[in-house]
Amino acid sequence: MITLEHLSKWYGSTQVLDDCSTQIEKGEVVVICGPSGSGKSTLIKCVNGLEPFQKGTISVDGISVGDPATNLPKLRSRIGMVFQSFELYPHMSVVGNICLAQLHVLKRSEDAARARALELLDRVGLRSHADRFPSTLSGGQQQRVAIARALALDPIAMLFDEPTSALDPEMINEVLDVMTELAKDGMTMVVVTHEMGFARRVADRVLFMDAGAIVEDAKTAAFFDKPVSERAARFLSKILHH
Amino acid sequence: MRYNWNWSVLFADPYLGWLLSGLGWTVLVSAAAWIIGLALGSVIGVMRTLPSPIARAIGATYVEIFRNIPLLVQIFLFYFVLPELLPREMGRWLKRDLPHPEFTMAVISLGLYTACRVAEQVRAGINTAGRGQASAGLATGLTLAQVYRFILLPLAYRLTIPALTNEFLNVFKNSSLALTIGVLELTARARAVADYTYQSIEAFAAASLIYASISFLIAFLMRRVERRARLAGTLAAGTH
Ligand SMILES: Nc1ncnc2c1ncn2[C@@H]1O[C@H](COP(=O)(O)OP(=O)(O)O)[C@@H](O)[C@H]1O
Ligand SMILES: [Mg+2]
Numbered sequence: 001m002i003t004l005e006h007l008s009k010w011y012g013s014t015q016v017l018d019d020c021s022t023q024i025e026k027g028e029v030v031v032i033c034g035p036s037g038s039g040k041s042t043l044i045k046c047v048n049g050l051e052p053f054q055k056g057t058i059s060v061d062g063i064s065v066g067d068p069a070t071n072l073p074k075l076r077s078r079i080g081m082v083f084q085s086f087e088l089y090p091h092m093s094v095v096g097n098i099c100l101a102q103l104h105v106l107k108r109s110e111d112a113a114r115a116r117a118l119e120l121l122d123r124v125g126l127r128s129h130a131d132r133f134p135s136t137l138s139g140g141q142q143q144r145v146a147i148a149r150a151l152a153l154d155p156i157a158m159l160f161d162e163p164t165s166a167l168d169p170e171m172i173n174e175v176l177d178v179m180t181e182l183a184k185d186g187m188t189m190v191v192v193t194h195e196m197g198f199a200r201r202v203a204d205r206v207l208f209m210d211a212g213a214i215v216e217d218a219k220t221a222a223f224f225d226k227p228v229s230e231r232a233a234r235f236l237s238k239i240l241h242h
Numbered sequence: 243m244r245y246n247w248n249w250s251v252l253f254a255d256p257y258l259g260w261l262l263s264g265l266g267w268t269v270l271v272s273a274a275a276w277i278i279g280l281a282l283g284s285v286i287g288v289m290r291t292l293p294s295p296i297a298r299a300i301g302a303t304y305v306e307i308f309r310n311i312p313l314l315v316q317i318f319l320f321y322f323v324l325p326e327l328l329p330r331e332m333g334r335w336l337k338r339d340l341p342h343p344e345f346t347m348a349v350i351s352l353g354l355y356t357a358c359r360v361a362e363q364v365r366a367g368i369n370t371a372g373r374g375q376a377s378a379g380l381a382t383g384l385t386l387a388q389v390y391r392f393i394l395l396p397l398a399y400r401l402t403i404p405a406l407t408n409e410f411l412n413v414f415k416n417s418s419l420a421l422t423i424g425v426l427e428l429t430a431r432a433r434a435v436a437d438y439t440y441q442s443i444e445a446f447a448a449a450s451l452i453y454a455s456i457s458f459l460i461a462f463l464m465r466r467v468e469r470r471a472r473l474a475g476t477l478a479a480g481t482h
Contacts, residue, residue: 050380050381073380073383076380076382077383078383079381081382083374085374087374087377087378089375089378089379089392089393089397090375090397091396091397091400091471100382100392101379101382101383101384104388104392105382105383105388146378149382150382153382
């Protein structure tokens with residue numbers, strides 16, 4: 001469903017993505033890990049066209065992301081994205097956050113959008129917070145709202161960029177639980193995370209990135225059992241002994 | 243100094259009427275100039291934050307031009323110089339047929355000047371409001387225009403309410419410069435009352451008091467608006 005072929009990207013003269021290729025099937029859950037600055041965020045931002053790239057191709061559901069003729073807003077509305085720092089709209093209520101794109105991208109009616117928003121809030125356990133404002137919620141709650149906001153557009157795939165790294169430890173699980181449910185329901189997911197417990201339990205595959213390149217692309221069990229590259233092994237031992 | 247105080251002159255016919263009509267023109271000039279300043283200033287401010295380098299350059303040029311010429315000179319340029327520079331027909335129309343030419347030119351030049359000040363506030367507001375929420379909006383399929391309309395501008399305005407209030411108070415006070423091209427606004431009328439009655443202290447005291455109390459009232463109201471906007475869960479508490 002998501003195919004990357006020889007993807008390279010530069011910021012000015014610094015190369016941040018180096019010949020990345022991989023393929024993600026429908027319903028697959030892929031975790032991306034790797035040291036800070038290795039290009040994980042950049043990679044997933046290329047997938048929905050938030051970042052331009054100079055070489056290679058990305059196609060999502062058969063649509064080429066880099067093609068200037070592609071209607072990017074339309075493509076993005078079919079891919080949900082969740083950010084490390086939530087990025088809720090602080091001037092809108094929780095329901096307002098979840099309805100905005102439903103109203104103005106999908107052109108749903110107010111009633112339909114609100115109904116869908118409440119249904120999703122139920123699913124992430126925040127129905128009673130519908131009319132609160134983001135700043136009155138805890139980090140974990142805000143991130144669950146952000147997930148609901150992305151799901152409201154009925155995406156064909158979800159991208160997560162370190163969804164739990166800005167959270168206090170006691171709030172990490174409430175977010176991971178929602179993501180685990182989502183994976184069980186068959187959502188196609190690409191998750192940048194260092195939560196190796198989550199990766200082990202939920203991921204089908206793990207990609208390890210270093211210096212802009214995908215240095216390891218393995219089935220979850222194989223990755224944790226015996227990573228091929230020495231860099232991935234070192235990274236794993238460091239993070240698991242933490 | 244011998245000075246015959248006579249405050250009652252302020253309430254006598256026709257001087258009270260003059261002052262009130264002057265106040266009316268002051269409010270009219272300020273409000274019209276503010277509408278131009280806010281609308282055009284928002285456009286220029288947004289242009290300075292767009293990805294396109296051409297849009298940014300146009301915005302920056304506008305701001306530099308209008309910020310660096312004294313307002314009084316700008317008003318004279320519009321009123322005295324512009325009609326001479328335009329093609330003859332248009333110039334004549336401006337001077338002879340345009341209804342209330344001094345009012346119109348005062349509003350336009352005050353409005354354009356205010357726009358450059360508003361633009362700087364809007365730009366700062368958008369930059370503070372943050373790329374994060376804009377990315378989130380784009381990621382849901384909103385167009386860049388929709389991101390500005392529903393996310394960045396509402397946040398920028400909320401963030402800059404105090405600064406924008408200040409700019410409005412500046413327009414209100416700067417509107418007194420319109421008297422130099424013949425608008426019979428409050429300051430001009432106060433001077434007329436002083437000339438006719440020789441009670442210049444009372445006349446200008448009245449004008450000062452009116453300016454000050456209206457400014458105070460606006461500042462007071464805007465502070466309440468700001469507090470409400472903040473209570474509605476905006477940026478005071480942040481998003482993290
Ligand atoms: N806007 C930018 N301009 C220049 N360099 C950037 C920009 N964004 C990211 N980078 C660089 O690209 C590299 C990859 O960044 P990123 O994708 O954020 O890494 P990760 O998410 O793995 O920590 C880093 O070296 C970072 O400094
Ligand atoms: Mg990152």
